[in-house]
Amino acid sequence: MPALQTINVSKSYGKFKALDKVSIEVGQQSIFGLLGPNGAGKTTLIRIINMISVMDEGQVLLNGKAIKQSDISNIGYLPEERGLYKKMKVGEQAIYLAQLKGLSKQDAVKRLKYWFEKFEIDAWWNKKVEELSKGMQQKIQFIATVLHQPKLLIFDEPFSGFDPINVNLLKDEILQLRNDGATIIFSTHNMASVEELCDHIALIDNSKTILSGEINEIKNRFKANIFEVVYHKQSELSLPAGHFEIVDTKKERGNLVSQIRILNGNKPNDLLQQILPKSEVVSFKEMLPSMNDIFIREVKSKEGRS
Amino acid sequence: MNKIILILKREYLTRVKKKSFVIMTILGPILMAAMIILPTYIADWSEATEKRIAVLDETGWFFEKFKEQDNIKFYHVYEGLESEKDGALYERGDMLLYIPLPELNIPVNAQLFSTKQPGLSVTAYIKSVMRQEVENRKLLASGIDPELIKAAKAKINLATIRVDEEGIETKSNTEVEVGLAIFAGIMIYFFIFMFGVQVLKGVMEEKSSRIVEVIISSVKPFQLMMGKIIGIALVGLTQFLLWIVLTGIFLLIFQFGFMGDGGLDLLNQQNLMQESGKAGIDKFTMIAEVLDSTNFTVMIFGFLFYFLGGYLLYASLFAAIGGAVDQDADTQQFMMPVSIPLIFSIAMSGVIINQPDGALSIWLSMIPFTSPIVMMMRIPFGVPLWQLWTSMALLILGFIGSTWIAGKIYRTGILMYGKKVGYLEIWKWIRG
Numbered sequence: 199m200p201a202l203q204t205i206n207v208s209k210s211y212g213k214f215k216a217l218d219k220v221s222i223e224v225g226q227q228s229i230f231g232l233l234g235p236n237g238a239g240k241t242t243l244i245r246i247i248n249m250i251s252v253m254d255e256g257q258v259l260l261n262g263k264a265i266k267q268s269d270i271s272n273i274g275y276l277p278e279e280r281g282l283y284k285k286m287k288v289g290e291q292a293i294y295l296a297q298l299k300g301l302s303k304q305d306a307v308k309r310l311k312y313w314f315e316k317f318e319i320d321a322w323w324n325k326k327v328e329e330l331s332k333g334m335q336q337k338i339q340f341i342a343t344v345l346h347q348p349k350l351l352i353f354d355e356p357f358s359g360f361d362p363i364n365v366n367l368l369k370d371e372i373l374q375l376r377n378d379g380a381t382i383i384f385s386t387h388n389m390a391s392v393e394e395l396c397d398h399i400a401l402i403d404n405s406k407t408i409l410s411g412e413i414n415e416i417k418n419r420f421k422a423n424i425f426e427v428v429y430h431k432q433s434e435l436s437l438p439a440g441h442f443e444i445v446d447t448k449k450e451r452g453n454l455v456s457q458i459r460i461l462n463g464n465k466p467n468d469l470l471q472q473i474l475p476k477s478e479v480v481s482f483k484e485m486l487p488s489m490n491d492i493f494i495r496e497v498k499s500k501e502g503r504s
Numbered sequence: 505m506n507k508i509i510l511i512l513k514r515e516y517l518t519r520v521k522k523k524s525f526v527i528m529t530i531l532g533p534i535l536m537a538a539m540i541i542l543p544t545y546i547a548d549w550s551e552a553t554e555k556r557i558a559v560l561d562e563t564g565w566f567f568e569k570f571k572e573q574d575n576i577k578f579y580h581v582y583e584g585l586e587s588e589k590d591g592a593l594y595e596r597g598d599m600l601l602y603i604p605l606p607e608l609n610i611p612v613n614a615q616l617f618s619t620k621q622p623g624l625s626v627t628a629y630i631k632s633v634m635r636q637e638v639e640n641r642k643l644l645a646s647g648i649d650p651e652l653i654k655a656a657k658a659k660i661n662l663a664t665i666r667v668d669e670e671g672i673e674t675k676s677n678t679e680v681e682v683g684l685a686i687f688a689g690i691m692i693y694f695f696i697f698m699f700g701v702q703v704l705k706g707v708m709e710e711k712s713s714r715i716v717e718v719i720i721s722s723v724k725p726f727q728l729m730m731g732k733i734i735g736i737a738l739v740g741l742t743q744f745l746l747w748i749v750l751t752g753i754f755l756l757i758f759q760f761g762f763m764g765d766g767g768l769d770l771l772n773q774q775n776l777m778q779e780s781g782k783a784g785i786d787k788f789t790m791i792a793e794v795l796d797s798t799n800f801t802v803m804i805f806g807f808l809f810y811f812l813g814g815y816l817l818y819a820s821l822f823a824a825i826g827g828a829v830d831q832d833a834d835t836q837q838f839m840m841p842v843s844i845p846l847i848f849s850i851a852m853s854g855v856i857i858n859q860p861d862g863a864l865s866i867w868l869s870m871i872p873f874t875s876p877i878v879m880m881m882r883i884p885f886g887v888p889l890w891q892l893w894t895s896m897a898l899l900i901l902g903f904i905g906s907t908w909i910a911g912k913i914y915r916t917g918i919l920m921y922g923k924k925v926g927y928l929e930i931w932k933w934i935r936g
């Protein structure tokens with residue numbers, strides 16, 4: 199049973215359709231990437247899951263049952279537009295946010311102590327938020343989001359405002375949370391982090407899901423039968439036209455690197471058989487498209503159609 | 505429910521701990537106590553030193569008329585102006601009143617020389633004596649006996665007695681009631697604005713610091729709004745109660761500390777002042793009678809009810825404005841229409857106090873937007889119970905309605921950034 203499912207969720211603001219029958223399925227203990235250009239409807243979908251906004255049509259199922267207000271305490275949500283009370287002290291504020299999630303004060307303090315030590319930020323406890331840098335505030339917000347140990351975590355652009363060291367720290371924490379049993383939905387423009395973290399993705403554009411599935415499966419779906427061959431030879435290979443097409447060749451550390459597309463039902467082995475007699479092959483691998491390429495290609499092709 | 509309490513606790517504590525709250529709480533009663541005490545204190549103090557005035561009366565009309573007062577003594581001098589100036593002003597440190605011979609028949613010019621401020625009571629006394637004498641002489645000159653005029657003057661004491669439906673008579677006195685009415689109306693106005701604007705600022709702070717979405721992922725927007733409104737209402741009540749208690753304490757301290765003769769001194773002082781004035785009635789029995797007749801419990805209960813009701817009505821609208829706008833500058837266009845009924849109520853106070861039972865007063869005290877101020881202005885004059893209950897019921901309906909509408913505007917508005925919102929847009933939120 200999926201941890202979270204949306205079925206044909208639609209939402210309009212006046213005449214503007216923000217979501218049009220969007221269905222996603224997030225497996226238990228997986229990291230799910232919700233991708234899409236600005237204004238595609240990601241935040242609207244996330245707000246509906248959090249019951250901040252009300253959908254016009256459709257269903258949201260949490261562990262197979264329609265989501266209800268009391269489930270909210272089992273969700274941790276880090277919104278894209280996030281902040282803290284500037285005049286409040288860090289510790290006091292973190293306790294307040296935890297209490298709003300239903301933790302008792304004692305539990306909140308105990309768990310906060312653990313996280314503050316882990317992130318090495320004990321010294322901030324009595325500082326006012328306005329004295330902290332933006333990155334420091336983001337750490338506090340991250341802690342506040344996960345403190346009540348929710349089963350479902352939703353991060354909207356979690357890495358914005360972090361330096362690379364803290365991005366890595368955060369990535370490790372997210373993976374750790376998944377390993378500890380949480381299901382994570384994670385919305386971002388940062389495709390590199392998607393490839394690194396996500397198991398599944400859904401790509402939303404213009405209020406619709408245009409692509410979804412397991413990340414390797416999607417990459418395979420979008421592969422263009424291009425192989426990269428590194429070999430020793432003085433001049434470029436010549437291959438029988440109509441069967442193979444050399445897309446690109448460049449020199450690299452004394453080797454030639456060619457990208458070759460296989461055409462007309464030929465197999466990779468057929469290509470190797472062509473090359474082997476003519477040169478010494480150093481490496482041979484299939485080129486899979488990056489998520490970045492897929493993202494751009496899909497969003498652009500939709501725009502072209504509409 | 506639990507979460508509303510968490511929210512209102514935070515709203516309450518952060519505000520009550522602020523320096524500005526502490527300062528306001530202490531400064532307010534000091535000012536109020538000072539306003540009550542200082543006039544009598546100053547009067548007492550300035551009157552304590554004796555003033556002596558040398559009178560150089562070239563006309564010979566007036567000197568006999570200046571009677572010795574409590575603190576003012578008059579004596580006659582005859583030398584020339586310059587030498588008397590030296591003598592009275594510089595040697596003896598007194599004042600010199602110089603009444604020169606007039607060029608025409610009637611002396612209307614006089615000069616009072618003094619090294620210090622002569623004080624209002626001195627100049628007022630001299631003027632009144634001189635005026636009276638000139639008037640008398642004018643009357644005599646035209647053949648009218650001033651005694652006749654005096655005898656013809658009539659003094660009317662009009663006691664107004666209010667009779668209620670059971671035929672019970674209570675003595676009423678408009679003077680004190682007007683004072684109470686204006687005071688109560690202005691207090692309500694002031695409290696609604698002061699704490700309503702705090703709600704507005706609080707909502708805007710949450711929106712601009714972007715914490716609002718973090719919070720409403722844990723609680724419903726309506727809970728957040730109500731927690732804030734109720735929390736700030738409690739701040740207002742706390743301040744109000746502290747003001748009353750502290751004003752009382754400061755009054756006692758002032759009296760014992762400065763007057764020396766204990767609390768009764770203030771009362772005596774006011775009685776004395778009153779006696780020296782023209783109205784012959786003892787002001788304190790008067791105030792006591794009126795307070796008795798206006799039924800103080802109705803006043804206090806009314807004040808608390810109309811403060812809370814009016815505040816809830818307006819605070820919810822202020823919360824909606826705070827949720828709808830992005831920047832301080834944009835609040836103006838919405839603040840205007842919301843504040844107009846409040847300002848209008850105050851502007852109408854003259855009419856309402858003149859005719860507390862007039863049609864305008866009754867209507868304004870029924871409409872929830874104006875009733876908090878207007879009804880408080882009417883209560884000291886006595887209001888039929890059915891009107892009071894109707895007005896209260898309407899106010900309750902009013903704030904339920906306004907919070908309902910405000911909740912809709914608020915929950916949409918707080919998640920809107922970077923968009924300038926107009927009335928049409930807000931209308932869509934209310935319907936949607």
